[in-house]
Amino acid sequence: MGLHSYFGGATIQTLKMAAVPASASYSRFVFSPISRNLVALDSFPRHSPSPPFPLLARALSMAAAVQTTPPSSEDIGTATGSVGKPQWKAAIDFKWIRDNREAVAENIRKRKSKASLELVLELYEKMLAVQKEVERLRGERNAVANMMKGKLEPSERQKFIEKVLNHSASGKNLKEALASFEEDLVKLSDELQQEAQSIPNMTHPDVPIGGEDSSAVRKKVGSPREFSFSVKDHLQLGKELDLFDFDAAAEVSGSKFYYLKNEAVLLEMALVNWTLSQVMQKGFTPLITPEIVRSSIVEKCGFQPRGDNTQVYSIEGSDQCLIGTAEIPVGGVHMDSILAETVLPLKYAAFSHCFRTEAGAAGLATRGLYRVHQFSKVEMFVLCRPDESDTYHEELITIEEDLFSSLGLHYKTLDMASEDLGAPAYRKFDVEAWMPGLGRYGEISSASNCTDYQSRRLGIRYRPAELAASTNPKKGGKGNLAPTKFVHTLNATACAVPRMMICLLENNQQEDGSVIIPEPLRPFMGGMEVLLAKHHTG
């Protein structure tokens, strides 16, 4: 099967960094509280025109101040009510958003997003202003400190003392003013983060604009099979073949749970095994992932773990959730790290169970295995250089199509319309396969290019290698390091087991109620070629 030979070159060289706490991940906005050793007579020149003194203090973490942000002062005017402090910070490129506001606004319209660009830009400008003021005040404070250390010329010292005296008339104290602005800055930065996180990813220029009906068919393979007999759905077939138990699961667990039984167990194992062996041959590293993860990882991948209509099961008394897809734990593997460019692309194929509340799914197609609370899935995940993500998106959809063609399915591939894209997706290709028992096409996979939406939240960067070598050949040490960039991430379903089972059972049924097993799966089922109704073999 050639599985073994693959592993030779699969060693992954990653430069793993310590996790950065939320309050430190935006260090350019964070300053140290004033040291108790500094002079205490600082006056506050809030409206003073000229910042007089050179710098001294170092930027340090201000975690303590973050915890106790008071209401912002009136003249700053951040009167947007109390906004929850974000638990983590995405490295959102606010400057880029400001400089491309037309394009961002158009994108928000295209995707019918509820994000408010106006508010984001307003908060950003306010934050910049406060930041400037903070920097100016820090300069003053540091100058005072410097002065007290006696490093100034006598004449300058005299000027300074005069200034201090003048300003002290304003009745405000430099130290207090700086602290107040710093608090405002933290608060503004939190609000900005909160608002900006709801801005969706940009959209690939080829994505059709509009609602679900606007999605474009990229490809169509095969045609619906013609049946010379009355077609059964997978539930009826499963009953006759003794493959499922939904009734017992409803008692034990609740509705939309199920037991797989007899050959259905073998079919699941075969689907997973065959799929893994196929994608491993294409260079994907297999993983089995945790199915309980911290809520923050779910958020960073662009899912909402809380709220009334969440799809996410939470663990009681913890900050943990059950995963709805292996995309989440795989996205987390390289969180907060800088990868060497040479290890890219990283391609993973992750097997996991997936858990979904299916809140709000009442009224949707819910018969049998189509929409269930728990299922097995093999998910592909790619981390790559930005310039390569379109190419890997094509590769992922091709792999999916090849897999489904090998199993003999009739399907079509859709380029999903702008309003149908989740916030993280730049572009999404869905595959819908024909399910004759249900009498319609049903989604069996989805391949998304998330560009840097997830990597900016998960903190996954790489360091370009070539640039450094070519531009600074003579310099040694740090000068050789090119600036880091965010990787692009892509995810794609290789095999969602229950939907594949629907397709295989309903498309491959025979008049006598038996079901033919597709050729590629047979070696993974001990050579079994057909599922026979129990009364035929008993």
Place this chain on the structure above:
Amino acid sequence: MGLHSYFGGATIQTLKMAAVPASASYSRFVFSPISRNLVALDSFPRHSPSPPFPLLARALSMAAAVQTTPPSSEDIGTATGSVGKPQWKAAIDFKWIRDNREAVAENIRKRKSKASLELVLELYEKMLAVQKEVERLRGERNAVANMMKGKLEPSERQKFIEKVLNHSASGKNLKEALASFEEDLVKLSDELQQEAQSIPNMTHPDVPIGGEDSSAVRKKVGSPREFSFSVKDHLQLGKELDLFDFDAAAEVSGSKFYYLKNEAVLLEMALVNWTLSQVMQKGFTPLITPEIVRSSIVEKCGFQPRGDNTQVYSIEGSDQCLIGTAEIPVGGVHMDSILAETVLPLKYAAFSHCFRTEAGAAGLATRGLYRVHQFSKVEMFVLCRPDESDTYHEELITIEEDLFSSLGLHYKTLDMASEDLGAPAYRKFDVEAWMPGLGRYGEISSASNCTDYQSRRLGIRYRGNLAPTKFVHTLNATACAVPRMMICLLENNQQEDGSVIIPEPLRPFMGGMEVLLAKHHTG
């Protein structure tokens, strides 16, 4: 592989019953409130010697009264404080417990259980007394109703009216008294249920008495492998072979989580596939189960889903939990049903992921894969006639031993001592295998005969030829707990060059792979 031929005779004929709510499952203790149509002059003869009237009322559900049980009256004296109402009722055989109190007391001592037999028996006797009184009062009430319908002879009617007149002097009303006793009965029954649920299963006579050290070695296979080189543990081997990622999992999920990577994924798939194919050949029906279940099912299987030291993850905002073992959802498959005797034994082999909080595991062996929050497992589960459970227990431990022998492990099988048995187990056989990297034996499987402990809670009965129904016996046994098997395979099969030989039986399930090679050797 012969997998296919097995399924021919595997059709399971079960007679599935509707689930019975807790308040109705003990209908002989539950009576209807007195109808408003009945005569209102009933006096209450609480201390009266003679119940006067024949029957009329029907026994109906008294669900409303159950919800509003008042404090019991003084002369009943159930002064045990407020006991939580059980969410479901186990069909515990109180009469048997009373008639075998010596043996039950001895069993509680043997197992160092905290159950209070005295309290259970006291509550049971009280309940019987109240039950008797309730039945007597119901008789009186029904007689009154009958009398009013004029079916009595004139002379009897005269006697009756005299009695009613006499009793009315007591100032109490028959209707009220009956309602009060009925409420007491419900409350006593709840308390009794609560207390009795903590009584452990009885113990097989051959089980060694005492603590962990008293467990007896039943069997020993092989001997620790002699290594001519310095032995690595599975973590070190996994690092060199790039099989696990505990560091990333600690960030993403928390400590004691892990990713399996590269050949470890293939090894897990192979272990599960091979194990399933082996046990299917022995007549076990394969299952893949739900991993989220209602808390009540967890309780009925004898686990505690709540409390500070629970091993069970609960789902927020629901009554659901994650399973710690497939024993739970498989136990639930036939819940509240009566099986035909002819379908027994039912043998299942269930694959599931298992989730455990490992609360209180600090200080225990926690290196690497040994004690983790999530793992894959194939679990065997048998439902059988009571007279056959010892035989199937032997069959299960033999299957386990055969599986582990096929993989070339050195292990010993223990007959676990009485104090080491969980409440549901009548007898438990553990298998401990040699883990050279960890330098000790570690538990890799456990096979328990739970007799009727679980079936009395889950409501699983069978019916022979028109005979009365009986509770089935249930047994469970690990066929393959993947991470512990990985520890054994990696640590025992390591070679001096850091490679690991894959046992023969697993190779066909890994595309013919024979050895795991360190990455720098093959790159």
